[in-house]
Amino acid sequence: MTEVLPLNPVASRIRQIMSMAPAEPALLYDDVWFTWQQEVELSDIIERQLSEQRVDRRSPVALIVRNRPSGVAALLGLLINGRRPVLISPIQPPRAIAEAVEHLSVEAVLADTEDWTPELQQEVTFSGSAGWTLDQVGGELTSTVRALRDVSKTASGFVVAEETAIVVSTSGTTGPPKPIEVSWEDLRLDTSKEPRPPASAEARPPVIQSLSTATITGLNGILRPVVASRSIALMERVDIVQWSALVKRFGLKRTGLPPAAMRSLIDSDVPRDSFSSMEAWITGSARVDPDLQLEFEETFGVPVLVLYGATEFGGAIAAWTLEDHRKWMATKRGSVGRAHDDVELRTVDPETGSVLEPGQSGLLEAFIASRRDEGWFRTNDLAHIDDDGFIFIEGRFDDVIIRGGFKVSLGELERLFESHPDVTLAAAVGLPDVRLGEVPGVGLRVRENAQVTSTELLAWARERTAPYKIPTVLEIVDDFAYGPSYKVDRVALRDRLLKAASERDAPESE
Numbered sequence: 001m002t003e004v005l006p007l008n009p010v011a012s013r014i015r016q017i018m019s020m021a022p023a024e025p026a027l028l029y030d031d032v033w034f035t036w037q038q039e040v041e042l043s044d045i046i047e048r049q050l051s052e053q054r055v056d057r058r059s060p061v062a063l064i065v066r067n068r069p070s071g072v073a074a075l076l077g078l079l080i081n082g083r084r085p086v087l088i089s090p091i092q093p094p095r096a097i098a099e100a101v102e103h104l105s106v107e108a109v110l111a112d113t114e115d116w117t118p119e120l121q122q123e124v125t126f127s128g129s130a131g132w133t134l135d136q137v138g139g140e141l142t143s144t145v146r147a148l149r150d151v152s153k154t155a156s157g158f159v160v161a162e163e164t165a166i167v168v169s170t171s172g173t174t175g176p177p178k179p180i181e182v183s184w185e186d187l188r189l190d191t192s193k194e195p196r197p198p199a200s201a202e203a204r205p206p207v208i209q210s211l212s213t214a215t216i217t218g219l220n221g222i223l224r225p226v227v228a229s230r231s232i233a234l235m236e237r238v239d240i241v242q243w244s245a246l247v248k249r250f251g252l253k254r255t256g257l258p259p260a261a262m263r264s265l266i267d268s269d270v271p272r273d274s275f276s277s278m279e280a281w282i283t284g285s286a287r288v289d290p291d292l293q294l295e296f297e298e299t300f301g302v303p304v305l306v307l308y309g310a311t312e313f314g315g316a317i318a319a320w321t322l323e324d325h326r327k328w329m330a331t332k333r334g335s336v337g338r339a340h341d342d343v344e345l346r347t348v349d350p351e352t353g354s355v356l357e358p359g360q361s362g363l364l365e366a367f368i369a370s371r372r373d374e375g376w377f378r379t380n381d382l383a384h385i386d387d388d389g390f391i392f393i394e395g396r397f398d399d400v401i402i403r404g405g406f407k408v409s410l411g412e413l414e415r416l417f418e419s420h421p422d423v424t425l426a427a428a429v430g431l432p433d434v435r436l437g438e439v440p441g442v443g444l445r446v447r448e449n450a451q452v453t454s455t456e457l458l459a460w461a462r463e464r465t466a467p468y469k470i471p472t473v474l475e476i477v478d479d480f481a482y483g484p485s486y487k488v489d490r491v492a493l494r495d496r497l498l499k500a501a502s503e504r505d506a507p508e509s510e
Helices: 009-020 037-053 069-080 095-105 118-127 216-227 241-252 259-266 288-300 324-333 369-374 411-417 454-462 490-505
Strands: 025-030 032-035 059-066 085-088 108-112 130-137 139-145 163-167 179-183 205-210 233-234 280-283 304-310 315-319 341-346 362-368 376-387 391-395 400-403 408-409 423-433 437-446 473-476
Touching: 009 037, 009 069, 009 216, 025 037, 025 069, 032 108, 037 069, 037 130, 037 139, 059 069, 059 095, 059 216, 069 130, 069 139, 069 216, 069 233, 069 454, 085 095, 095 118, 118 130, 118 139, 130 205, 139 369, 163 216, 205 216, 205 241, 216 233, 216 304, 216 315, 241 259, 241 288, 259 280, 259 288, 288 304, 315 341, 324 411, 341 376, 362 369, 400 411, 408 411, 411 423, 423 490, 437 490, 454 473, 473 490
Parallel strands: 025 233, 059 085, 059 108, 085 163, 108 130, 205 233, 280 304, 437 473
Antiparallel strands: 025 032, 130 139, 163 179, 304 315, 341 362, 362 376, 376 391, 400 408, 423 437
16 A cells, blocks of 8 residues: 555544455445455555646545445545545536536546546546546456646645545535535544454445445445444445345344335335344434334334434434334334434524524524534524434425435525526425425426427426436426415415326326
């Protein structure tokens, strides 16, 4: 490995673990094991190439990260060499990825072959950044220089704080995703125990990671196992059949998926004994309907432990424990659990900011020990906390809905459609969905004599935003119903879109 030592002791620990047992399996991907040595070798290649291109160590590096061995090696390699990766999700239109890189103005961009679209190539060439292609050929991992850095043109426009370890983007609440700087302290990785050499999957079962590594949950799904010397069964995307087979194969005790996958599992043909080894199912990222939780527990016989967190917090800050589940679930179902030991939670009046008594609904605020200098952090979640410390989330104070674990800003969706030349007004609402929790629906008023169709507008939107933000129902209306202040009556719009969806899905009569 390179001689460049990281500044942070946690990164140093990761480096140590990766080198302790190089021949042991690190990642299982497409039923092929990749060793720690392979991960180390690729991370060394990337560091050498960055140094050759004179990429400033203080400059963040954009990593369009996929759940692949090459992506994990790039992530870990940047961290253990003291660099700051900025994670960009590949689950976006090419134009959105290129715009994210443009906004960051970084000196280096790493991406898989398929993510080097014409849009990204054009942006990297224009900015003068260096670019690398991460690839996997058979069982070999490679990194190839795609674009040389133009030193005369490039200057990093995105400056991070000294304590920043990594930058993770939110999914956006009032606009486009914004980068959140996360420190090692925010991640709260447990390094209290002496590191032990990695072992085989038979000796120490792997952790399944199927959520995007570009999210805070997915990032923790990589870093926590590595710090604990655990191997990782890596899936590029959630496939409940393959995922369940891995749980059964390795006899995992604690794992889980977001609520949307829980509904899919209940409705699937996955054998009910697939989770017979599990002592607890961990879930979060979206509201867990109490009825869904109860049905899942009755179907698979596994206690469901809900957690609560956000990118801004570096992960979960509240959760259920198995002990709490045994004692309180009958009376506290619907809660997201209690605050972690290093976290304080309270609710405040949205208007005055005054602290509320237990049981009173207000905006949820958090005080995190590792970020004590920042004081109380105000969320956009409406909640109440009962006398026993259990938190009940009641909804969002802003206009965001959670679609299967992904945040969708209704305001952002309205602005997107209103940017179309034929649209004069757009209104978006959240619609209930059994599997995903909520999905977006949109009503549009178009210019007189416009010939555009709803199908064309949906196709236009798919080129400009992430798939999970696309409305499931879109209807062109002559005009909206308005309330007393002449604002769109969203209750009426929601009813209208629900009726349209019902008529669309109704079986045809013979």
